[in-house]
Amino acid sequence: MKIFIYGIGKKEQPVAEKWAKEHKVEIAFTDQELNTQTVVLAKGYDAISFQQMAAVHDEKMYQIMAENNIRLLSTRSAGIDGLNKDFLKKYQIAACNVPVYSPRAIAEHALTLTMMLLRQIPRLLQREQQQDFTLDGLIGREIHELTVGVVGTGHIGLVTAELFKALGATVIAYDKYPKNDVDTILTYQTSLEEVAQKADILTLHTPYLPENHHLIDAALLKKMKPDALLINTARGPLVDTSALIQALQTGEIAGAGLDTLEDEMMFVNKTKAEQEKQNPYIEELLALDNVVVSPHIAFYTLQASKILMESSLNSLFALYTNGSNDALIQL
The missing domain is CATH 3.40.50.720 (NAD(P)-binding Rossmann-like Domain)
Structure with a gap:
């Protein structure tokens, strides 16, 4: 399995690398946000994990994911208002969130x-x-x-x-x-x-x-x-x-x-x-x-960011291997 991670911070990188080594999963990452311009960075990967303030509501982004056979998406947040359920359903992309972290x-x-x-x-x-x-x-x-x-x-x-x-x-x-x-x-x-x-x-x-x-x-x-x-x-x-x-x-x-x-x-x-x-x-x-x-920073602690990253990656791994996960967003 291959996962591309968007919006990663310096403190999150070791967490993601440790998880990838333990699960024998290939990862790559960027500090850039996920959008229609940057989604091409994930070409060749199976799944995307992202965290950002900007919503992902542009249909073209979902279309590019589908064209590149990227069918798994995880937002490292509890809120799901940044995703478009209609486009997820249209392009058959399974998405999950992190309902509880800290x-x-x-x-x-x-x-x-x-x-x-x-x-x-x-x-x-x-x-x-x-x-x-x-x-x-x-x-x-x-x-x-x-x-x-x-x-x-x-x-x-x-x-x-x-x-x-x-x-x-x-x-x-x-x-x-x-x-x-x-x-x-x-x-x-x-x-x-x-x-x-x-x-x-x-x-x-x-x-x-x-x-x-x-x-x-x-x-x-x-x-x-x-x-x-x-x-x-x-x-x-x-x-x-x-x-x-x-x-x-x-x-x-x-x-x-x-x-x-x-x-x-x-x-x-x-x-x-x-x-x-x-x-x-x-x-x-x-x-x-x-x-x-304050700049939407309430969630931003060492403990919470670790849980968000690990939970997001765990959910993508479960979706890839088992086809289901408790954090799956119902469409």
């Missing part, structure tokens, strides 16, 4: 963003650049006095709830499909609006689906407390960014920690010189002293 990685980043905002770190860092060390406006809040609202209680949402609960916070949650036996961690509310009204910190952990587009919109932001924080380590389009910027500028809410952002592929993993187009929101957000923006 919930704690994302949960800890959500906690990090929250603590940065609670202790006014963005404002402090901006002042440091001016050698302004005055205390006014830097007073913080303690987490054990606050209510955290968790939206989405899958693997990541539950671990996030556990972390906040361990720090003494009151945790409430909303999920269309509530879990059983989690009463010691959180209390479910009847609606997203109820959570938004009660929460001092609203943290998002739900997948992006068409029906979730702009789940957090202007109307919901108005229901939040004026001293509330919004944390998004899930998917950028869950939040109406224009409405969020207005809410931040007018004081409808107190701050936001954003690891994911609409149109983030324009800047994530790129220097300013490499950004061909300007993200429509990034300058306004970075100018605010009550916002933290």
